Amino acid sequence: MKASRRDILKAGVLAGGGLSLGLQFAGGAKASVPGALSAFVIIDPTGSIRITAHQPEIGQGVRTSFPMMIAEELDVDWAQVTVVPAPGNRQVYGVQLAGGSSATPTQFERMRRLGAGARAMLVQAAANAWGVPAGEITTGSAMLHHKASGRSARYADMAEAAASIAPPKPESLTLKDPAQFRILGTRIGGVDNRALVTGKPLFGIDTRLPGMVYAAFAKSPVFGGKLKSANRAAALAVPGVKGLINVAERRDLKTQIDVGLPGIEVLPEGIAVLATSTWAALKGCDALACVWEGGDAAFQSTAAWEAAAAKAFKEGPQKPGYMNHGNAPAKMATAAKKVTADYSYPFLAHAALEPINATAHVKGDKAELWLSTQTPEDARRMVALALGLKVEDVTIHLMRSGGGFGRRLMNDFAVEAAVIAKAAGVPVKLQWDRAQDFAHDWLRPGGWHKLEAGLDEKGDIIAWHDHFVSFGADGALNPTAVIDGSLFPSGVIKDFRADVTVLPIASTLGWLRAPINNAFAFVTQGFIDDCAIAAGRDPLEYRRGVLGSPRAIPIAEEFSGETGEAMKGTPYNTGRMRGVLDKAAAMAGWGRKLPSRRGLGIAFHFSHLGYFANVVEASVANDGAVKVHHVWVAADIGKHIVNLSGAENQVQGSVIDALGAALGQKITFADGAVEQKNYGDFHLARMDIAPAVDVAFLSTDYPTTGLGEPAYPSLAPALAGAIYQATGKRLRTLPLDTSQLTA
Amino acid sequence: MKLNINGKSVDVTADPDMPLLWALRDVLGLTGTKFGCGAGFCGACTVQLDGEPVRGCQTPVSAVGTAKITTIEGLSASAWGRKLQDAWVALDVPQCGYCQAGQLLAAEALLRTTPKPTDADIDAAMSGNICRCATYTRIRAAIKQAAAA
Numbered sequence: 080m081k082a083s084r085r086d087i088l089k090a091g092v093l094a095g096g097g098l099s100l101g102l103q104f105a106g107g108a109k110a111s112v113p114g115a116l117s118a119f120v121i122i123d124p125t126g127s128i129r130i131t132a133h134q135p136e137i138g139q140g141v142r143t144s145f146p147m148m149i150a151e152e153l154d155v156d157w158a159q160v161t162v163v164p165a166p167g168n169r170q171v172y173g174v175q176l177a178g179g180s181s182a183t184p185t186q187f188e189r190m191r192r193l194g195a196g197a198r199a200m201l202v203q204a205a206a207n208a209w210g211v212p213a214g215e216i217t218t219g220s221a222m223l224h225h226k227a228s229g230r231s232a233r234y235a236d237m238a239e240a241a242a243s244i245a246p247p248k249p250e251s252l253t254l255k256d257p258a259q260f261r262i263l264g265t266r267i268g269g270v271d272n273r274a275l276v277t278g279k280p281l282f283g284i285d286t287r288l289p290g291m292v293y294a295a296f297a298k299s300p301v302f303g304g305k306l307k308s309a310n311r312a313a314a315l316a317v318p319g320v321k322g323l324i325n326v327a328e329r330r331d332l333k334t335q336i337d338v339g340l341p342g343i344e345v346l347p348e349g350i351a352v353l354a355t356s357t358w359a360a361l362k363g364c365d366a367l368a369c370v371w372e373g374g375d376a377a378f379q380s381t382a383a384w385e386a387a388a389a390k391a392f393k394e395g396p397q398k399p400g401y402m403n404h405g406n407a408p409a410k411m412a413t414a415a416k417k418v419t420a421d422y423s424y425p426f427l428a429h430a431a432l433e434p435i436n437a438t439a440h441v442k443g444d445k446a447e448l449w450l451s452t453q454t455p456e457d458a459r460r461m462v463a464l465a466l467g468l469k470v471e472d473v474t475i476h477l478m479r480s481g482g483g484f485g486r487r488l489m490n491d492f493a494v495e496a497a498v499i500a501k502a503a504g505v506p507v508k509l510q511w512d513r514a515q516d517f518a519h520d521w522l523r524p525g526g527w528h529k530l531e532a533g534l535d536e537k538g539d540i541i542a543w544h545d546h547f548v549s550f551g552a553d554g555a556l557n558p559t560a561v562i563d564g565s566l567f568p569s570g571v572i573k574d575f576r577a578d579v580t581v582l583p584i585a586s587t588l589g590w591l592r593a594p595i596n597n598a599f600a601f602v603t604q605g606f607i608d609d610c611a612i613a614a615g616r617d618p619l620e621y622r623r624g625v626l627g628s629p630r631a632i633p634i635a636e637e638f639s640g641e642t643g644e645a646m647k648g649t650p651y652n653t654g655r656m657r658g659v660l661d662k663a664a665a666m667a668g669w670g671r672k673l674p675s676r677r678g679l680g681i682a683f684h685f686s687h688l689g690y691f692a693n694v695v696e697a698s699v700a701n702d703g704a705v706k707v708h709h710v711w712v713a714a715d716i717g718k719h720i721v722n723l724s725g726a727e728n729q730v731q732g733s734v735i736d737a738l739g740a741a742l743g744q745k746i747t748f749a750d751g752a753v754e755q756k757n758y759g760d761f762h763l764a765r766m767d768i769a770p771a772v773d774v775a776f777l778s779t780d781y782p783t784t785g786l787g788e789p790a791y792p793s794l795a796p797a798l799a800g801a802i803y804q805a806t807g808k809r810l811r812t813l814p815l816d817t818s819q820l821t822a
Numbered sequence: 823m824k825l826n827i828n829g830k831s832v833d834v835t836a837d838p839d840m841p842l843l844w845a846l847r848d849v850l851g852l853t854g855t856k857f858g859c860g861a862g863f864c865g866a867c868t869v870q871l872d873g874e875p876v877r878g879c880q881t882p883v884s885a886v887g888t889a890k891i892t893t894i895e896g897l898s899a900s901a902w903g904r905k906l907q908d909a910w911v912a913l914d915v916p917q918c919g920y921c922q923a924g925q926l927l928a929a930e931a932l933l934r935t936t937p938k939p940t941d942a943d944i945d946a947a948m949s950g951n952i953c954r955c956a957t958y959t960r961i962r963a964a965i966k967q968a969a970a971a
Contacts, residue, residue, distance in 0.1 A: 136918075137918060138916075138917035138918030138919070138955045139917070140917070266914070267914075268911055268912070268914040269914055269916055269919070271916075271919060272910065272911045272914065272915075272916055272919075273907075273911055275910075275916050275919035275922050275923075276894075276897075276906075276907040276910045276911060276916075276922060276923075276926060277854070277894065277895065277897070277898065277907065278852070278853075278854020278855070278893065278894030278895045278897075278923050279854070280853045280854075281919070282856075282920060284853070284856070284857065285853040287851060287853070293848065318837050319837060355848075356836075356840065356844050356848040356849065357844055357847070357848055357857070358837070358840045358841060358844035358848070359837070359840075361860075430954065431918075431954060432856075432858050432864065432866055432918070432920045432921050432952065432953075432954040433856070433858075433918070433920045434857060434858070434859075479918070479919070480918060481856070481918050481919070481920030481921075481954075482918045482920060482954045482955065483918075484954075510857075512860055513858070513859045513860055513861065724914045725914070728914065728917055728957060728960065729917070731956070731957075731959045731960070732917055732955045732956040732957055733956075734956075735956035735958055735959070736954075736955070736956040739956065757859050757860075757861050757863055758859050758861075758863035758864050758952060759861065759863050763952050763954060763956075764956050764958070765949045765950075765951075765952060765958075766944065766945055766948040766949045766951070766958045766961065766962070767945040767946075767949040769956065769958035769959060769962070771959065772959055
C-alpha cells in the first residue's frame with residue numbers, strides 16, 4: 080500500500096494542529112513562569128515580551144516567521160519581541176515538524192489566534208482594572224489605551240493579572256483585518272542572523288557538555304552488511320581514543336509519527352569509537368579497517384537497474400493500468416499524431432552541509448538529546464523505543480539544523496547516539512563523516528518514464544500514457560516514488576494512463592525537497608515541450624492550451640500527496656497556474672530575439688499547495704558548457720507572504736539549488752553501496768553558476784501556503800527548454816549531459 | 823603548543839596531525855568554525871592565517887606556527903569584517919546559516935585585497951565556499967553592499 084505519509088501527517092495535524100488554545104494556555108510554561116499567557120507568549124513585569132519559536136529551524140525561516148504571526152495579532156512591535164526556542168514537546172506546543180512545506184498552511188491561523196488570545200487576555204485585565212468595557216480598549220506597540228478616560232498601561236503592567244484570566248475560546252477571537260498588518264508581509268531579518276555572523280553556537284554540532292566524549296561509528300556501507308573483521312587494537316592505539324563499543328543490529332525500531340516511511344529498521348551493527356576529539360574518533364574509525372560482508376543491499380548496482388528499466392520498456396510493464404483516468408488507449412487510437420519520449424533521473428542525496436550528528440546523555444531511566452532534526456517528536460519516540468524508556472523521560476533540545484532538505488525527517492542518528500551514550504555512561508557527541516552522510520542517506524529515488532501522447536489535428540494533447548519505472552520492495556512502489564492523482568497531468572488531461580514497473584531496492588529511500596515533484600516536473604514539463612514542438616507551436620502558447628479555461632479540478636482519490644491532510648481536497652486550479660505562467664513570461668520578455676546559442680525555456684508546476692512558473696535564459700558555449708544568465712519566477716502561494724525577505728530567499732535558493740542538481744548531481748550504486756563519497760563527486764551549486772533570480776508573488780484570494788519546496792521542481796525543465804531553444808537538442812536525462820551540446 | 827587566535831596567545835594540547843578545524847572546535851571550544859566535508863571541497867571550515875583564507879580541515883595544527891589565526895569569533899576586529907557582518911544582517915543573507923562563517927572569512931579576505939570587486943572577482947574568491955541553501959544572490963549583494971559602505 081502506498082501513502083502512508085498522508086495518513087501519518089493527518090494524525091499529526093489532528094493531534095497537534097487541532098489542539099485547543101485552552102490546552103496551549105494551560106501548557107507547561109504557565110504554571111512556573113510569571114506573565115506566561117500561554118506556552119507561546121510570556122510577558123514579564125520588566126517588559127520583556129518573549130515569543131516561543133516551536134518549529135524546527137532548518138533554514139526555511141520559521142524561527143522568524145512563526146513568531147511574526149503571533150506578534151502581529153498580539154499587537155506589539157517586532158523590535159519589542161525576543162524569540163525564544165522551544166524544546167521538542169508535542170504535548171505543550173502541538174505539532175513540531177519541518178516537512179512537506181506544511182507548517183505555514185497548517186499553523187498560520189493557529190499562530191495568529193495564539194497572539195490574538197494573549198492580546199484579549201491583556202485587554203480583559205485592563206478592563207477589569209479600569210472598570211471599563213473591554214470593547215473600548217485599544218492596543219498598539221505593547222500598550223493598552225482607554226481613550227474616554229485617558230488611561231494607558233504597558234502590557235507588562237497587566238501581564239500578571241492577564242495570566243490569571245481564563246483563556247478565550249479560539250473561535251471567539253477576532254483577527255486583524257490584513258489591511259492593518261504591520262509585521263506580516265514586511266521584510267524581517269532572521270532572528271539568529273547576528274549570532275550566525277559572529278559564530279555563536281546554535282547548531283546541534285556545536286553542543287558541548289561537561290564530561291562529554293566524542294564518538295564515531297563504523298558501520299557497513301552496504302545496507303544490512305555484517306562485520307567480518309576489525310582491527311580493534313589499531314583503533315585503541317590511536318592517540319585520544321578511549322574505548323570501543325560494539326553495537327548490535329536492531330530491526331525492531333520503526334519510525335513513529337510525522338515521517339511517513341514506516342517499517343524501516345534504523346540501527347545497523349557496528350563499532351563505536353569513543354575519543355577525546357572528533358578527529359581522534361574518526362581516525363580510530365579508519366584504524367579499525369572494518370571488513371564487512373553481505374547485506375540486504377548487496378545486489379544493488381546502477382548498471383543492473385538501468386538494464387532492468389530498459390528491459391521493462393522493451394517487454395512491457397509489471398503493472399499495466401496502474402492508474403487509469405478516462406480512456407487513454409481509445410483516445411490514442413484516434414490521434415492524428417503520436418509523440419514519444421523517454422525521460423530519466425538519478426538517485427539524489429540531501430548532502431546538508433552540517434554533517435549528521437547527535438549528542439546524547441543517558442542517565443538511568445532518563446535520556447537527554449541535543450539534535451538538529453526536522454521531527455523532534457519522532458526522535459523522542461524513537462529513542463524511547465530503542466532504550467526502553469517512557470516517552471516523557473526523553474528530553475529533546477531542538478537545535479538549529481545546518482540544512483535539512485528532508486534528511487533530518489529521519490532520526491537514525493539520534494537512536495545511534497542514544498544507544499552509544501547509554502553504553503558509554505557519559506554524554507556522547509556522535510559525528511558522521513561526509514562519506515557516511517552519503518553512504519547512509521535516505522535517497523531521492525531515481526526513475527524512468529516512457530511517454531506517449533496522442534495529439535489531435537490542432538496538435539492539442541488528447542491522450543497521455545506513461546510507463547513509470549522506479550523503486551520499491553515486494554512489488555510495491557516506495558512511498559517516495561509514487562505516481563498518483565496529485566501529479567500533473569492527472570486531471571488536467573482527462574485521458575491519462577500510467578503503467579508501473581517496480582525495481583527492488585534495499586537501501587533507504589526518503590523525502591528530498593519537493594519529493595516526487597522534484598523529478599516529475601522535469602518529465603511532464605519536458606514532454607509538454609516535446610508535444611509543442613511536434614505540433615509546431617510555441618511552448619508558452621501551447622501550455623496555455625494545455626491548462627485551458629480557468630477551473631478547479633478535483634485531485635483524484637489516489638492522491639497520496641506528501642503535504643498531508645492540509646492538502647487533501649485542494650483542487651488543481653488551472654486559473655492560478657495560468658496566472659503565474661503569464662506573469663513569468665511577461666517578466667522574462669518571452670518571445671524576444673536572442674543571439675545564437677542562447678535560449679529561453681519555460682515550465683510550470685504545482686506542488687505543496689504552491690503554483691509556480693519560471694523562465695530560464697541560458698547560453699551554450701561551443702564546448703557544450705551551459706551558462707544560466709537569469710531566471711524569472713512567478714509564484715502564487717495565496718493571499719499573504721508572511722515574511723517577504725525570507726520568502727524571496729527561499730525561492731532564489733530553491734531555484735539555484737535545483738540548477739546545481741540539474742547540472743551536476745547523481746548518486747550511483749556499485750556492489751550494493753553508494754559510490755559518491757564527498758562534494759568532489761556530487762556537485763552542489765556554487766557562486767560561479769548562480770544566476771540572477773527575479774521573484775514575483777501574486778497575491779490571490781486563497782489561504783497562505785508554504786515555501787520550502789515548491790519553487791524547486793520547475794527549474795530543471797525550463798533549463799532543458801532553454802537549452803533546446805539555444806541548440807535544437809533536447810536533453811531528457813538528469814543530470815543534463817552537456818557534452819552532447821558541442822557545436 | 824602556542825597559537826595566536828583572534829589576537830590572543832592560546833596554549834593548545836593536541837595531536838600535531840589534528841586539523842586546525844578540530845583543535846578550534848573540540849579542544850578550544852571555538853565552534854563557530856564549521857565541519858562540512860573534511861576534504862577541502864566546501865569551505866565551511868574557512869579561517870584566515872595571516873589574512874589568507876585557508877581550509878581548517880586541511881591545515882594540521884602543527885603547521886600553523888606563529889601565523890595569526892582569525893576565526894569567525896574574531897572577525898569583528900576587522901573593519902571589513904564588521905561591514906560584511908552588518909551587510910549580511912541587513913540583507914538577511916542566511917537561510918540555515920551553517921556555511922556563513924566560512925563565507926564571511928572568504929569575503930573579508932577578498933575585500934581587503936580587492937575593495938571594489940567585480941562579479942568575476944566575487945565568483946573567483948567565493949566559489950570554493952558551498953552554500954547548500956544557495957543564498958548566493960544575497961551573498962553577492964552583501965559583499966557589494968559592504969564594499970560600498
